[in-house]
Amino acid sequence: MNRLLWCLFFWVISQGTYAQRAGVYQFEKNLEEESGQLPPLKVLKEAGIFQEDVLPELKNAKRSVYVFEKNYGLQFDNRAANGFLRDSYTIEIYFKFSALDSWKRVIDFKNRKSDNGCYIYDGKLNFYNFALGTRAPVRANEYTHYVISRNGKTKQLKMYVDGESKVEFTDQNDEGVIDEDGVLNFFHDDLIVKEEASAGAVAIIKIFDYVVEPTEVKKSYLKLNESVLKKPMVPPVATSPPPARPLPETKTPTNANDLPSKEPSLVLSGQVQNETTRKPIKQPTVLVLNKYNTEKQRLKGTDDGLFKIAFEVGQDVYFMVEADGFFPTSIHFTAKELTEKSKNGTIFTLKPVTISESIVLKNIRFVQGKPELLPESEEDLNRLWMFMRDNPAAEIELHGHTDNLGDFDLNLALSRQRVESVKAFLVSKGIASQRISGRGFGSTRPIANNNREETRPLNRRVEFVIKKLK
Template sequence: MNRLLWCLFFLAISQSIYAQRAGIYQFEKNLEEESGQFPALKVLKEAGIFQEDVLPELKNAKRSVYVFEKNYGLQFDNRAANGFLRDSYTIEIYFKFSALDSWKRVIDFKNRKSDNGCYIYDGKLNFYNFALGTRAPVRANEYTHYVISRNGKTKQLKMYVDGESKVEFTDQNDEGVIDEDGVLNFFHDDLIVKEEASAGAVALIKIFDYVVEPTEVKKSYLKLNESVLKKPTVPSVATSPPLANPPPEAKTPAKAADLPPKEPSLVLSGQVQNETTRKPVKQPTVLVLDKNNTEKQRLQGTDDGLFKIAFEVGQDVYFMVEADGFFPTSIHYTAKELTEKSKNGTIFTLKPVTISESIVLKNIRFVQGKPELLPESEEDLNRLWLFMRDNPAAEIELHGHTDNLGDFDLNLALSRQRVESVKAFLVSKGIASQRISGRGFGSTRPIANNNREETRPLNRRVEFVIKKLK
């Protein structure tokens, strides 16, 4: 009987030791964990500020959030938490980034010693360099419910946005596990590759020492108002009470002729900056295009890279931005994004061109196994054409690459044929053929994991190297 009691006692002790726990950070004007059982988050680089912000998924309620500048991140000290975060975990974040124009780091497990980790890339969730998800509802200056979980036994790592699974892969090399430094970094990335962080704001971080099931992840998103808002809040926009006796005409639907006139134009102000130095680009050219790449407006920026353009309300807008000595860039704003940008301004960045530097044309796509260009390639092809047109002395070398599916020699030949397809496009637009040379590398120079279907397309690409500029 005594032995049975001892067994029950030790069983109770073991269950309490391994009970599932969660640390919750609400950012109510401090970086403390709400239960007091876990360490406060540490500031990386410089401290941000606490301010009230509108949380649209919470019925536009206002709440305290932590606002950080680019590369001013936060750190969870797992050593101070006695190794709380192990190889099985779930991390839930409700946050927003100000810029999503390139790779933006969300979570770093290796304390800035590796480029691998969680990013948002071109609206897609990405665990570099192992998995790339489909496009997710992640937009600049809009809050996102973001979750990553890892099962220590199966090593399955999953990433979610707004309750929906977007990435799943087997983390064989423990890239998603905290290393010997014992820290977890958020929003901070400045050692391996520069400019891979964004300013933004965070309203909630939860860290669980277990895997939260997909159904619970979905519930957590659907019940954000319960988990993020701990007390009643006042809507950010006051509404007038309904009239007790509305006039008769208020009950009759308005006819088209009775509708108010169209809203006044929006004015978008901004600056064009050097992507590398973040300094203003002198006298950039900003083109406004329609969805068919037909030019609608063209204006010249100032010596400080400043510009201002007026638009009608309710339209999508496509931009092409150029400047001498830089590679053109293209930007698309939805009508909603344009309205938001008109309030706060925007920044366009241009990549300076450098002799012998390889530039990846990210959106050039081909028919599977063939050299034929797909229609979605037109935007990047036009950018390359504009560069060649505006830099008449420039000479380039195109590099073709494939994934590793199929025969090696056939892939090598295919990469050369794809180079010729891009060259033919440029020649058809008036670029002299002698200014364009090319090489095919087949599958010999991958930039992404060839073992996953999600990342394999990144290896089917065309790059170009500037051989001569002036």
């Protein structure tokens, strides 16, 4: 009986402890793991090529690397590896991207079913939609030492560049854990928001089934020359891994308010659509402005009209959205509204440009009974100016309107004067005066009930009609 108890004791101990293991992919003319105990990496889409590359970061040393085209990534099959990667791990990559002009996917844990995961954006590491790091030394066409680690007990996820921690947050919903598909994708875009991949090259990938301490991450970076140019000294993969535990289920992402206070950030995703057809607009331009209409960011949307922008928490944001063949629109989100929009995404709509159709400039305001423009008119005035600037052959006719209060003839004259005020603004911004004509209609063309105080202001407006576009 005692012997049986001792056997059971040692069996329990053996199931609860096992050696730390690591696998290394050196890309020496193949995609094999060097010990042969882990499966080779799989090619996503079409295979890249192996070639000698000069590594300036390693004193111009030459070695074999795997070169991949845009969105032609690699995949680690965790099921074929008997669940090698669990909820505690470290992944180390030495790679470069040829383009870093927008969001670029590095690692995907959910096999293309989620937009969440590891990206590089504007030279910063981030784990979308949870944490955005400070600017890191990541540049296009330069190799980067990139490390991500996750502690399964504390759920702390950390990301490093060149040995320095840049992102750290609590991965409460296991977004950084491989899901039921059992695969880990590198450099390959998801199916949610497209056009977020880059071509590039990778020199080494290491996968550890444990958390590598920050001091060891730093040492690994400092000894890059040894690990990349020579065979790295890492524990061999055990031939008898512990019994596989069920992989965690995919859970609903936390919202942006749950980000740690250390580096507060949130990301707004959205789509630009045709106001009339509700279809996506190809490659719209989204500008982020401050309250003084100074441009702070500019990005190009995808062919499906999709965009994604990172912001710091707690700021008001002003947008200007434009696209060929459409009239620009402006949007203002308060800090609270931006936080809410970042949870579910947003849709911006643009009105298609049509010859002879009247477009109302809803937010143009004048001093009561006078032609002087009020400051709040600037937003719509700038929209009209941007349209004229971006369509240099366009010619427009401005229409001025008033309500029916006061003398008819005075209102007619006032509507003409207000048209001249709008024209003067456009001319002051460089638009040729001969491209702008104008007419005043006074109170003769109401669009709302003049007998009701709440609707009468709608009749005090300026519209424009496109007379010529090309």
